[in-house]
Amino acid sequence: MQDPPVPDQTRPAGVSATAGTYPPDDPEGRLLAAWVAGDPVASRQLVAALAPRAHGQAMRMLANRAEAEEVVQDALLRLWRLAPEWQAGRARVSTWLYRVVANLATDRLRQRRHLPPAPVAGLGPAMADPAADQPDPAPPVEQAVVAAERARALSQAMAGLPERQAQAVALRHLEELPLAEIGRIMELSEHAVESLIARGKRALTQALSGRRADLGFGDD
Numbered sequence: 001m002q003d004p005p006v007p008d009q010t011r012p013a014g015v016s017a018t019a020g021t022y023p024p025d026d027p028e029g030r031l032l033a034a035w036v037a038g039d040p041v042a043s044r045q046l047v048a049a050l051a052p053r054a055h056g057q058a059m060r061m062l063a064n065r066a067e068a069e070e071v072v073q074d075a076l077l078r079l080w081r082l083a084p085e086w087q088a089g090r091a092r093v094s095t096w097l098y099r100v101v102a103n104l105a106t107d108r109l110r111q112r113r114h115l116p117p118a119p120v121a122g123l124g125p126a127m128a129d130p131a132a133d134q135p136d137p138a139p140p141v142e143q144a145v146v147a148a149e150r151a152r153a154l155s156q157a158m159a160g161l162p163e164r165q166a167q168a169v170a171l172r173h174l175e176e177l178p179l180a181e182i183g184r185i186m187e188l189s190e191h192a193v194e195s196l197i198a199r200g201k202r203a204l205t206q207a208l209s210g211r212r213a214d215l216g217f218g219d220d
Contacts, residue, residue: 028093029086036083047076050094054101060174061105061166063155071108075100091184098175099185102167109159109166157207165200172197 028049034042051072058068075097086093158166164186171182172193179190186193 026092029088032079032083032086032093033088036086043080046093050097051076053094054097057098057101057170057175058105061102061155061158061170062108063152067108068105071101071104074104095181095184098171099187102171102185105170106163106166109155109161110163112156112159153208154204157204160207161200161203165196165203168193168196169200169204173201 028046031042031046031049035046054072054075055068058071059065062068062071078100079093079097158170161169167186168182171177171185172179177185179193182188182193183190188196
């Protein structure tokens with residue numbers, strides 16, 4: 001993963017709550033406030049805390065490393081722009097960032113509906129080579145190709161879902177977040193989240209035609 005954007009160390013204009021006003025269970029909020037207050041190290045600490053999970057979230061939704069990196073960079077840039085006006089208690093910084101990542105990734109999935117499917121690396125005419133019938137001396141490579149195919153199939157199916165359904169399914173079944181946290185990210189009740197997930201799963205089941213188990217969807 002490329003290094004996510006870190007703002008320059010010039011104190012941004014504006015007024016924000018001090019780090020001391022954030023509860024102990026919101027360390028990212030305390031770091032954001034510290035950066036706004038002029039701490040030159042806080043921004044890098046905040047990126048180190050947030051970027052890996054945000055990138056993982058984008059990767060699981062998009063199955064494309066370059067797009068995932070762009071989404072994370074865009075989300076962090078939005079956070080830096082918003083930082084001077086951030087108010088303690090409005091939302092956890094991590095929750096806000098993961099919501100933005102989900103929205104940006106869903107936008108890209110929606111755009112894919114109008115594009116032809118891209119081939120998976122390693123699959124194509126070369127697979128017809130007689131040598132393909134020979135035992136594969138490198139099982140990890142074969143596993144990687146299969147994993148890429150599954151990720152592509154899931155990504156294409158997710159692109160066909162309505163935006164909110166795609167977000168809810170991704171956060172529940174790819175990120176494995178509890179319903180309460182998904183509700184906070186999407187600003188919905190748990191009941192509404194459950195309804196979105198149920199409808200999304202039904203649509204994915206039809207789209208994936210029996211490959212549901214292979215792609216890792218359970219019954220919960």
